[in-house]
Structure formats: C-alpha cells, structure tokens
Amino acid sequence: MRIACAADLHGHLGFQPPAADMLVLAGDIVPIECERDVPMSWSWATEKLAPWLRAQTIRYKHGILAIPGNHDFWLQDQRGHDRSNLIRSFNWHYLDPGARQTIGSEGYNNTFFSLPWTLARNDWAFQANDNFIAMQLQKAQTGRCNVIVSHGPPLGCLDTAWNGQSIGSRALREYIVDNKPDLVICGHVHEAAGEDMIGRTHVVNCSLLDSRYKFTNSPRVVVLDS
Numbered sequence: 688m689r690i691a692c693a694a695d696l697h698g699h700l701g702f703q704p705p706a707a708d709m710l711v712l713a714g715d716i717v718p719i720e721c722e723r724d725v726p727m728s729w730s731w732a733t734e735k736l737a738p739w740l741r742a743q744t745i746r747y748k749h750g751i752l753a754i755p756g757n758h759d760f761w762l763q764d765q766r767g768h769d770r771s772n773l774i775r776s777f778n779w780h781y782l783d784p785g786a787r788q789t790i791g792s793e794g795y796n797n798t799f800f801s802l803p804w805t806l807a808r809n810d811w812a813f814q815a816n817d818n819f820i821a822m823q824l825q826k827a828q829t830g831r832c833n834v835i836v837s838h839g840p841p842l843g844c845l846d847t848a849w850n851g852q853s854i855g856s857r858a859l860r861e862y863i864v865d866n867k868p869d870l871v872i873c874g875h876v877h878e879a880a881g882e883d884m885i886g887r888t889h890v891v892n893c894s895l896l897d898s899r900y901k902f903t904n905s906p907r908v909v910v911l912d913s
C-alpha cells in the first residue's frame with residue numbers, strides 16, 4: 688500500500704497531494720488565524736476543508752485518514768451544532784483520539800492508531816504527559832496496530848525544535864522499541880521534517896511548513912508491504 692503523508696497543513700489547501708493508495712493527514716489542519724475561534728474554525732472546515740476533501744478523496748482508493756493536532760481546538764471541542772455528526776459527514780476517515788481503524792483489502796491491509804496528544808506545554812489542544820500517552824498506546828498494542836499516526840514525533844527522532852531541544856515523546860519511543868510497528872507518521876516539529884528509522888520502524892515527519900509556517904515541504908509517500 689502506498690501512503691501519501693502530510694502534517695501541519697495549518698489551513699494550506701492549495702497543493703495537490705501525490706498519487707497513492709491513501710492519504711494520511713497527521714494533525715494541525717485548521718488555519719492559525721482562526722484556530723482559537725472554534726465557531727470560525729467550523730465555518731472554515733465546512734466551507735473550505737470539506738470541498739477539498741471531497742475533491743481529493745476520489746484520487747485515493749482507500750480514501751483519506753486524519754487525526755487532530757495541538758492547534759485543532761475545533762476537533763477537541765465537538766459540542767453543539769451537531770458537530771460530531773458533521774465531522775463524520777466529511778469525506779475522510781476521522782480517527783478519534785486513541786481509536787484504530789483497519790484499511791485496505793482482505794489480506795492486504797494496515798491498522799492505523801490515532802495518537803494526537805503532544806506533551807503538555809502551554810494552552811494547546813490535545814495535551815498530555817508521557818504516562819497518559821503510554822496508557823493510550825496499550826490500545827495500539829492490543830489492536831495490533833502496525834501504523835501509528837501521531838501528531839508529535841518520538842523522543843530523539845525527527846524531534847529537534849528550533850532551539851535545539853528534543854521535544855518528542857519518550858513513551859512513543861519506548862513503544863516503538865518494544866513493539867516495532869511498521870510505520871510512524873508524525874509532524875508537529877516543523878523544522879525536523881524528514882525520514883528516519885528506529886530499529887525496523889520507519890518514522891516519517893511529514894510536516895509541510897517550516898518554523899515560520901511557510902509552505903516548504905511536499906507530502907511524502909511511503910510504501911508498506913502489508
């Protein structure tokens with residue numbers, strides 16, 4: 688299965704993601720201009736994001752899978768206006784935090800796990816500590832998830848921030864070392880986009896923007912044999 692990966696759109700929809708069997712969006716979807724205004728974010732999502740998803744999804748045999756990121760306050764707050772129904776009416780597989788989904792054809796599929804949490808810093812969406820992240824990852828282990836879609840990177844891998852600090856999750860790294868998933872798709876640390884390995888696990892930081900939120904990187908395509 689060929690998987691096109693992109694993270695940190697921050698509202699940028701003026702790009703054509705590459706051809707693949709499916710597209711994964713690893714969080715930070717909403718524009719920074721409206722991220723803290725939940726009703727405005729929902730207006731953007733229905734007016735801009737939904738038509739974009741509709742146009743893109745027909746290009747992917749297995750559709751589009753998405754998780755939220757620390758800027759996606761609108762996805763953290765789905766109260767009112769029938770928002771949770773609305774989110775499910777978009778043309779994507781929206782994976783709730785800590786949920787998993789198997790995608791593909793029989794004998795040729797992958798099970799994806801949604802890990803939107805990043806380590807608590809300030810007042811952001813989907814914040815947690817490593818104990819909580821470790822607890823959530825137990826569900827990935829039970830569900831035999833071979834692809835972890837995590838907004839944040841693992842500690843020490845594609846996680847060096849602008850100030851030289853390594854800001855990834857220790858719990859995610861330990862999970863990778865112990866459980867050897869095939870693929871970890873992440874973003875969050877814009878300035879650390881790239882690909883690396885932890886043992887036999889392929890880690891992809893597919894952030895599209897640079898540290899100044901300028902569109903810099905193309906989405907990446909990863910091929911999984913399973």
Ligand SMILES: [Zn+2]
Pocket residue numbers: 695697715758875877
């Ligand atoms: Zn971001």
